[in-house]
Amino acid sequence: MDTDLKQDGRLLKSEYMRTLFPVMFSVLGAVINTLIDSVFVSQRLGSAGLAAVNLSMPVYLILCTAGSLIAGGASVCSAREAGRENMAKSQDYYRGAFFLCAAVSVLFTVCGMIFCRPLAAFLSGGGALTEQVYSYCLVTFIGAGAMVMMYMPYGYLQLEGKTRAMSVTVIIMIAADILFDALFLFVLDFGLYGASAASVLSVLAATVYGFAALGSGESNYRPGFVKPDMRSFAEMIRYGSPGALGNLFDAVKLLALNIIILAALGEEGAAVWAVLNSFSELSLMIVLGVPRAASPMISACHTARENGCIRILTGLEVKTGLIMSAAFAVVTALCSRAAAVFFGLGSDLLFPMICLGVSVMLSVLCNIWEKHFNSIGLIAEANVASGARCCVFPVAAALILAGSGAKLWLFLPLSALASAVLIAVMVRVGAARSRRTDRPLSGALLLDDRLERENKILDFSIAADMNEACDAAEKLKTFCAANEMDMKMTMKLGLAIEELLNVIISRTPEIGSVDIRAFALEGSTGVRIRCAGARYDPFRDSGRDEDDEFFMGINMINKMADAIVHKYIFGMNLITVLFPFSRPDGKER
Numbered sequence: 283m284d285t286d287l288k289q290d291g292r293l294l295k296s297e298y299m300r301t302l303f304p305v306m307f308s309v310l311g312a313v314i315n316t317l318i319d320s321v322f323v324s325q326r327l328g329s330a331g332l333a334a335v336n337l338s339m340p341v342y343l344i345l346c347t348a349g350s351l352i353a354g355g356a357s358v359c360s361a362r363e364a365g366r367e368n369m370a371k372s373q374d375y376y377r378g379a380f381f382l383c384a385a386v387s388v389l390f391t392v393c394g395m396i397f398c399r400p401l402a403a404f405l406s407g408g409g410a411l412t413e414q415v416y417s418y419c420l421v422t423f424i425g426a427g428a429m430v431m432m433y434m435p436y437g438y439l440q441l442e443g444k445t446r447a448m449s450v451t452v453i454i455m456i457a458a459d460i461l462f463d464a465l466f467l468f469v470l471d472f473g474l475y476g477a478s479a480a481s482v483l484s485v486l487a488a489t490v491y492g493f494a495a496l497g498s499g500e501s502n503y504r505p506g507f508v509k510p511d512m513r514s515f516a517e518m519i520r521y522g523s524p525g526a527l528g529n530l531f532d533a534v535k536l537l538a539l540n541i542i543i544l545a546a547l548g549e550e551g552a553a554v555w556a557v558l559n560s561f562s563e564l565s566l567m568i569v570l571g572v573p574r575a576a577s578p579m580i581s582a583c584h585t586a587r588e589n590g591c592i593r594i595l596t597g598l599e600v601k602t603g604l605i606m607s608a609a610f611a612v613v614t615a616l617c618s619r620a621a622a623v624f625f626g627l628g629s630d631l632l633f634p635m636i637c638l639g640v641s642v643m644l645s646v647l648c649n650i651w652e653k654h655f656n657s658i659g660l661i662a663e664a665n666v667a668s669g670a671r672c673c674v675f676p677v678a679a680a681l682i683l684a685g686s687g688a689k690l691w692l693f694l695p696l697s698a699l700a701s702a703v704l705i706a707v708m709v710r711v712g713a714a715r716s717r718r719t720d721r722p723l724s725g726a727l728l729l730d731d732r733l734e735r736e737n738k739i740l741d742f743s744i745a746a747d748m749n750e751a752c753d754a755a756e757k758l759k760t761f762c763a764a765n766e767m768d769m770k771m772t773m774k775l776g777l778a779i780e781e782l783l784n785v786i787i788s789r790t791p792e793i794g795s796v797d798i799r800a801f802a803l804e805g806s807t808g809v810r811i812r813c814a815g816a817r818y819d820p821f822r823d824s825g826r827d828e829d830d831e832f833f834m835g836i837n838m839i840n841k842m843a844d845a846i847v848h849k850y851i852f853g854m855n856l857i858t859v860l861f862p863f864s865r866p867d868g869k870e871r
Contacts, residue, residue, distance in 0.1 A: 287742035287757055291594040292795040297814060297854060298576055298598050301440060304448035306571030308436050311452035311488065313563040315459050315481035316342060320560050322463040323477050324625055329553050332625070334414035334474060336556040337405050337540060340533040341419045342481075345390060345426055347529035349433035352382050355522020357437030358656065359514075360503075361578040362521075364441070365585030367847045367858060369502055376438060377508040379518060383434060387427035394423025405537070417474040425482025432485050435492025438503045441578055443853020447495035451488045458484035500817055502851065524656045524664035531673035538677045546684040550629055557625050558634055558691075565610055565642045572603040572646055573653035579852055580657040588799070589729045590741045596654065596727060603646035611639025637691040644698035645671065651705045654727065663708050671701035733803070737764050740800045746793045746813070751783040758800055765802035771861065774842055775800055778809050778859045781835030782820060786855075788832075790815040808843070808860040818855055819848040 316339060323331040356379030363372040394401075402416035422429070439448045462483050466476025497504050536559070544552045576595040583591040614621075618631040648671050655664035679693035679700070686692075709726050716723035724731045733739045740761045744750040755776035762772040779798060787793070790813070797812040820836050840846065845860040 287740060287754060287761075289590045289594070289741040289797065290743040290795075291598075292743060293797050293812065293814060293854075294579075294591060294594050295598060296794070297852060298579075298595060300853065301443075301445055302572070302575040302602065304445040304452075305440060305575040306567040307452045308440075308448050309571040309574065310564070310567040311436075311455045313566050314452075314456055315484060317560050317563055318456070318459045318463060319477045319481055320556070321624075322467050322480075323474070326467045327473065329549075329626065330411060331414065331474060331477075332556055333549075333552060334406075334411045334418060335477065336536075336552075336559060337411060337415050338418040338422070338478075339559070340405060340537050341394075341401070341422050342429070343529050343533035343536070345422070345429040346433075347526045347533070348386050348390065349383065349430040350529055351522040351526030352379050352386065352430075352518055353433035353437050353522070354525045355379075355518035355520065357441060357578060358521040358581050359517050360438070361441060361581040361851075362585045364502075364849060364851045365582035367849060367856075369849055373503055373506075374508045374511075375514060375518065376434075376503040377506050378511060378514050380434060380505065381508070381510070382515060382518070383430050384427070387430045390426035390430065391423055394426060395420070398423055407541075414474050418478045421475055421478035421482060425479075425486065428482055428486040428489055432489045432492070435489060435496050437578075438496055439492060440575075441851055442496065442501060442503065443851070444495060445853065447492070451492045451495070454491050455484045455488035458487045500850075502849075520661055521656065523661060524652060524668050527665055528652075528668045528672050531669050535673040535676050538673075539680055542677070542680045542684055543690070546690055550627075551690075553625070553627055554629050554631065554634060557621060557627065557631065558638055558694075561614055561621070561635070561638060562642075565607075565638070565645075568603065568606045568610055569642060569646045569649050572599055572606065573650045575599075577653045577657050580654065582851065584658045587730070587733060587739070588741065589724075589727075589731060589734065591797075592658075592727060592729060596650070599650045600647065603650060604643065607639075607643040607646045610642055611636075614639050634691040637694040641694035641698040644695065644702050648698065648701045648705055651709070651726075658728065660712070660728065663712070667701065667705050667708065670704050671698065675700045733801075737761070738802050741797070743795055743797050746783070746787050746791075746796055748780075748784060748787065751780050751787075751796075754798065755779045761800055761802075767802065767807075771807065774839075774861050775809055777835065778839050778843075779811070781839060782809075782811055782857060782859075785820040785833065785836055786811070786813060786818065789820070790818050790855075792816075806860060807862075808858065810856060810858045812854055812856050814854050817850040820857070821846055821848065 316335065320332055320335055323335050356375045360372040360375045363369070363375065398420045399416055402419055403412050405419070406412040406415045435451060436448070439445075439451070459480050462480030463477060466472040466480050470476060472479065539555065540552065543555045547554070576599050580592050580595055583595070614635045615632065618635040621635070622629060622631045648667065652664050652667045652671070655661070655667065675697035676693060679697040680690065683690045683693050709728065712728050713723055713725070716728070721730050721732060723729060740758070742754065744754050758776055758779070759772055762775065783796065786796075793813045793815045795813075799810040801808065801810070820833070821840060839859060842861065843859050844862050847858045849856050
């Protein structure tokens with residue numbers, strides 16, 4: 283089939299970039315509390331307090347594991363159901379996740395308060411820092427609900443396209459944490475109890491605002507009761523497991539590396555590691571933020587079998603991730619001396635910072651592929667890659683280099699490189715295995731291109747202009763002929779594109795580009811239109827006044843169509859119109 287209708291990615295690029303920085307900012311909000319606490323504690327309580335905060339990090343990471351396991355998995359499931367145009371099921375996942383997060387939060391608080399003291403002794407090795415670690419962990423367990431629940435608005439605000447609310451949520455968290463840290467540490471002198479309380483209260487304030495913003499206006503995701511469904515819970519856990527295991531592996535890695543580095547480099551090396559870990563947490567806004575901005579869209583596109591969109595989004599992730607991580611590497615190297623002075627260290631941080639910067643560049647690429655595996659349902663591959671990158675390779679490399687002195691910090695880039703090699707091997711093996719089946723998968727993204735090869739779908743983009751819409755409707759005839767559509771069906775598809783775009787462009791003039799899909803699938807033939815802008819359903823408007831001449835074409839489509847679906851997700855309108863299919867001889871397929 284020869285047609286010059288192509289998908290140019292303008293709409294997806296615009297929406298990805300609109301989402302990217304709020305998502306990165308939200309990732310920053312999830313890790314910023316410990317960084318802010320580290321700064322205030324180091325200034326107020328010295329290196330001992332800073333080390334205690336770092337030793338307490340596994341507890342925080344375990345709570346994050348629970349939140350990302352449930353809320354993160356639910357948001358992926360909701361995005362996949364949105365791709366299937368089943369918004370009722372998408373909302374059920376949200377409500378089920380809310381219930382499950384609340385129940386797990388209560389369990390963490392009760393168990394944490396009971397076992398906090400022996401846990402603190404374990405984390406500190408029973409040394410002089412045990413009481414300080416206990417202080418920080420106890421308050422963290424009391425506020426477990428806020429730590430776990432914060433992942434709910436983070437994930438679902440992105441699905442709703444409410445990027446401004448995402449940014450406001452993080453601003454509230456950062457501002458509140460700074461305010462409470464200053465008050466509790468420097469005014470009231472509450473010590474590490476105060477530092478931990480500042481984190482909990484700031485997260486609580488941000489979470490309350492996030493839920494309020496999510497439910498405001500027209501929203502797909504509102505609170506409500508849903509009958510507990512173990513199958514749905516299992517799906518949440520399954521799709522949330524890569525992110526959750528990443529947090530869990532981070533906790534195990536941190537515990538192991540604390541022991542290895544303390545034994546190999548002593549207290550000064552442990553302090554350097556605390557600073558590196560703080561910057562590493564800051565780098566997560568790139569390592570996690572870049573793929574997280576695209577991951578829900580890729581999940582929805584995968585269930586809708588929109589491989590062209592997936593390729594465009596992945597290309598954007600790789601380009602953006604490499605540019606940002608390279609900038610991070612340069613900045614951290616240049617700021618190494620200032621960081622040493624700021625944290626009160628006598629050690630030279632240049633070499634450790636260079637090692638960290640290189641590892642971030644490799645890690646962002648690894649995480650893009652990990653998230654991609656998760657989005658397309660390759661959960662086992664995602665978990666293996668996550669475990670290797672987050673824990674197995676770093677700990678193994680550190681153990682091997684433990685006797686090398688300053689060169690110990692090479693474990694950071696070497697472990698990231700090993701992770702990249704492992705992912706490349708898994709992709710190669712997966713593609714090779716698929717070629718022995720009737721559905722071979724393509725390239726590095728492991729996508730099923732059967733529909734494209736058989737010319738059953740046509741994805742293309744046009745500017746929000748009626749002349750281009752009419753031209754596209756005319757060029758669509760080649761696709762219709764290749765799929766044995768009669769003239770009547772060809773006219774229906776062209777009419778749907780022209781009339782829908784006429785109304786959409788008139789009522790939402792801010793849109794700049796439109797993505798269109800024409801499809802001729804078994805029992806499903808029609809068009810889908812995707813555009814940005816405010817929520818707008820032309821069929822709902824037309825139903826209010828059927829005699830309005832402006833909506834005459836829309837009403838004609840409504841009468842001819844088998845089904846019409848409108849949904850608003852990721853800040854974009856998606857309108858799907860399905861027609862009964864008939865061959866040129868007039869027989870329905």
